[in-house]
Amino acid sequence: MNKTLLVLAAARYQLDTIRCARRLGHRVVTLDNRPDNPGHREADKSYNIDTTDMEAVLEAARHERVDGVIAACTDVAVPTAAFVSRELHLPGPPLESALITCSKIRFREFLAGKRFPVPRSLTIDSSREPDAALFEHRRWIMKPDQSSGSKGIFVVCSRAEFGERLPQMLNFSPTQTGILEEFIEGHQGTCELVLRHAEIALTCISDRATADLPYVATRGHFLPSKLSTALESKLLIELARACNLLGITAGPVDCDFVAAGDQVYLLELSPRMGGNCISALMRQALRFDIVEHSIRLALGEDPAPPVGLGVRPCAAVILGVDEAGSLTYDPEGMQSLQRESWVQSLSLDMDQGAAVEPFINGRNRVGEALVIGTDREEVEAKVAELYRRLRLRAIQVSTPGSKKG
Ligand SMILES: Nc1ncnc2c1ncn2[C@@H]1O[C@H](COP(=O)(O)OP(=O)(O)O)[C@@H](O)[C@H]1O
Ligand SMILES: [Mg+2]
Numbered sequence: 001m002n003k004t005l006l007v008l009a010a011a012r013y014q015l016d017t018i019r020c021a022r023r024l025g026h027r028v029v030t031l032d033n034r035p036d037n038p039g040h041r042e043a044d045k046s047y048n049i050d051t052t053d054m055e056a057v058l059e060a061a062r063h064e065r066v067d068g069v070i071a072a073c074t075d076v077a078v079p080t081a082a083f084v085s086r087e088l089h090l091p092g093p094p095l096e097s098a099l100i101t102c103s104k105i106r107f108r109e110f111l112a113g114k115r116f117p118v119p120r121s122l123t124i125d126s127s128r129e130p131d132a133a134l135f136e137h138r139r140w141i142m143k144p145d146q147s148s149g150s151k152g153i154f155v156v157c158s159r160a161e162f163g164e165r166l167p168q169m170l171n172f173s174p175t176q177t178g179i180l181e182e183f184i185e186g187h188q189g190t191c192e193l194v195l196r197h198a199e200i201a202l203t204c205i206s207d208r209a210t211a212d213l214p215y216v217a218t219r220g221h222f223l224p225s226k227l228s229t230a231l232e233s234k235l236l237i238e239l240a241r242a243c244n245l246l247g248i249t250a251g252p253v254d255c256d257f258v259a260a261g262d263q264v265y266l267l268e269l270s271p272r273m274g275g276n277c278i279s280a281l282m283r284q285a286l287r288f289d290i291v292e293h294s295i296r297l298a299l300g301e302d303p304a305p306p307v308g309l310g311v312r313p314c315a316a317v318i319l320g321v322d323e324a325g326s327l328t329y330d331p332e333g334m335q336s337l338q339r340e341s342w343v344q345s346l347s348l349d350m351d352q353g354a355a356v357e358p359f360i361n362g363r364n365r366v367g368e369a370l371v372i373g374t375d376r377e378e379v380e381a382k383v384a385e386l387y388r389r390l391r392l393r394a395i396q397v398s399t400p401g402s403k404k405g
Helices: 012-025 038-043 056-062 078-087 095-101 106-114 159-171 229-246 278-286 291-296 330-337 375-390
Strands: 004-008 025-032 045-048 068-070 121-124 139-144 154-156 176-182 185-195 200-209 220-224 251-260 263-270 314-319 327-330 343-348 369-373 393-395
Touching: 004 012, 004 078, 012 025, 012 038, 012 159, 025 038, 025 056, 045 106, 045 139, 068 078, 068 200, 068 291, 068 314, 095 106, 095 263, 095 375, 106 176, 106 263, 106 343, 139 159, 154 159, 154 263, 185 229, 185 278, 185 291, 200 229, 200 278, 220 278, 220 375, 229 251, 229 263, 278 314, 278 327, 314 330, 314 375, 330 343, 330 375, 343 375, 369 375
Parallel strands: 004 025, 004 068, 025 045
Antiparallel strands: 121 176, 139 154, 139 176, 185 200, 185 251, 200 220, 220 314, 251 263, 314 369, 327 393, 343 369
């Protein structure tokens, strides 16, 4: 006991990890370049270093004599965690795989090279215009190379729309490049895996609700998934093969996929825990604590996840508003919802009146909820009821210059 865990990033999504590690009796060191992030206040020690500055993070890790490093729910820090664990001989995924999976361009090349099903795609930057003929019969999705939370991602139907969105997309790309790929209409899902000894030891497949096009922000995860058994086994076979080829043999893996016809397309895969309340969802659905499991693993233990878990129907809802403005909701509705037995948790990130942006990417969320039901249908009905009673929206604030007459 009493080991030291380095947690990369200290934002809202890392709080679970920080708290759990401390509850297990460990010393926690947090690190990122936002000193006012909430996780630092709960850590034993914190550093003001960019999580992508590999050498500086390694130096801090050496100085603190850490026994483990974890990048929970954050993609950009995954290669750094892999680098530190390699240099200090700690558990972690191979650095090369972390670099492949955190780049959308490199991950597509990997998948195509290994003959996985992939949408047609091309690399884009500010100097290349895609052929107008591309847009004749299909929709395309443009994504920054290294980004997350649907930031800078747009579905486009014409070259004009592409041109309009390009600067916004590049704005979120540290490499000033991105990918344009065929938008696959289908069943959107997320799969959390736990690998042990190079085999899948536990899975959690959810159906993902997304924002209305042209945006794709995740608005919720619903369990149990409605994916057919045949597609589910296809997904797991593909995931096992991808992890195997990438040399990822232990720990959590977070994957977004889309199933269309009899194909499953792996959109994104990362050797880390998923964000968007996934760990709370798994705790509710499976009574399995992926956070505690991942911490034990990062600190050199070899925990075995439980087998044969049944899925309890539930949904994680990420709350947001459609327009920019001032946040408003029904406070009585909120309080009465919080007392409902089917609302496991419901919280807003900001107060009534706060300035909010439309929910087009994860950054613009305003809260979250965890809803349970006896079956999937009831869960969906309860989520609809939650939206109805909360009456969450943004109202336009009139500024002095906007008055008419
Ligand atoms: N080729 C595609 N076809 C259909 N949907 C896609 C495609 N690529 C991405 N998406 C949608 O966009 C979302 C965000 O894309 P993703 O590659 O997962 O980026 P991020 O790192 O922002 O999560 C996905 O979860 C999915 O809903
Ligand atoms: Mg994703």
